[in-house]
Amino acid sequence: MGFWVLLSVILLVQDAAGEARSSIAGGKDAQKGSWPCGGSLLTEEWVLTAAHCVDPNDNPIPDRSFIRLGTHSLNEPSVFYRSISRIVSHPQYQKQCLALLHDIALVKMSKKVSFSSLVKPMSLPKPSDTFDSRSKCFVAGWGDVGTNVELSGNRTLQELKLPIVKQSTCKKKFPELTDNMLCAGSMKKGKDSYQGDSGWPLVCRSSGEIVQVGIMSFGNTNGCDLKGFPGVYTSVKCYMDFISETITSDRQASAEA
Incomplete structure (x- = not known):
């Protein structure tokens, strides 16, 4: 399982009471520092997550939520704690009957984090990548x-x-x-x-x-x-353009400011 340390981005978006919003049935303990959760770290300040997790109609973001990185057990301290400075949900995100359409969002942290053995960015798929039932x-x-x-x-x-x-x-x-x-x-x-x-x-x-x-x-x-x-x-x-354009436009805006 040592290979999974390359994935070591541990993140949790949770409410003030510390309640995580997800579940795993039939799983086992993960190796310390091996999994990103609640979202995934893409850069020193941007996190990828589901739009419904940061929907202001369902959750009072960012007042009652924050981000934890470098977490293995919820009862242990994290490497970083960050508040949220900006949320960009997909412009076509919506709830429709029992489905969630375009359920993707980017969350910008209030302060950049430093990469380490427990906090690293996630790799995203290439256009040529394909995944099916044979994929691990x-x-x-x-x-x-x-x-x-x-x-x-x-x-x-x-x-x-x-x-x-x-x-x-x-x-x-x-x-x-x-x-x-x-x-x-x-x-x-x-x-x-x-x-x-x-x-x-x-x-x-x-x-x-x-x-x-x-x-x-x-x-x-x-x-x-x-x-x-x-x-x-x-x-x-399917959303690589949305991800790239959001991060790039924010960097350009920050540079101009």
Whole structure:
């Protein structure tokens, strides 16, 4: 598991009471410093997450939320704590029936962080990258380990290997699925990410490195780890222009100021 240290971006967007908003069912303790969660660090000041996690209609951002980086167990201190200075959700983000459309957002921290062995930026997919059921993919989180079953003990980060599910198969489970979404998770009960508001990254191996393929978005409304229902993720590859343009325009604005 030493290879996963290359992924060591641990982030959590949470409310003032310290409640994380996601879940992993059927996972195991992750190696310390090995997984980014709640969002993923792209630069010294920008974090990638799900738009519904920072939706002002659902969550009072940024007044009651902050970002933790370099966290392995929630009961332990983090390497960095940062407030939020700016949120840029996709302009077409919206809730539609049971789906979340264009569920992606970028969060700018109030102060830059320094990269270290526990805090490093996430790699994003290349245009030529392809991912399918044969890809080695993983997700992680601190939330419930089953429907209404909270993570206990030291609340150590959980990691889980998940297969990507064919679009045609997932479409039968989620008719609202679009080409900008992908599905991942075991079709058997007990191995799944939770369908709630989360933002955790789905990562896969590609050409010898780990890249972020998806952002946990939604799932079956009846609960997590349900047999035959994988989780639905925002496909990061479909939003590379949004990510690049947001960060670039902000840098230009800062330089002009």
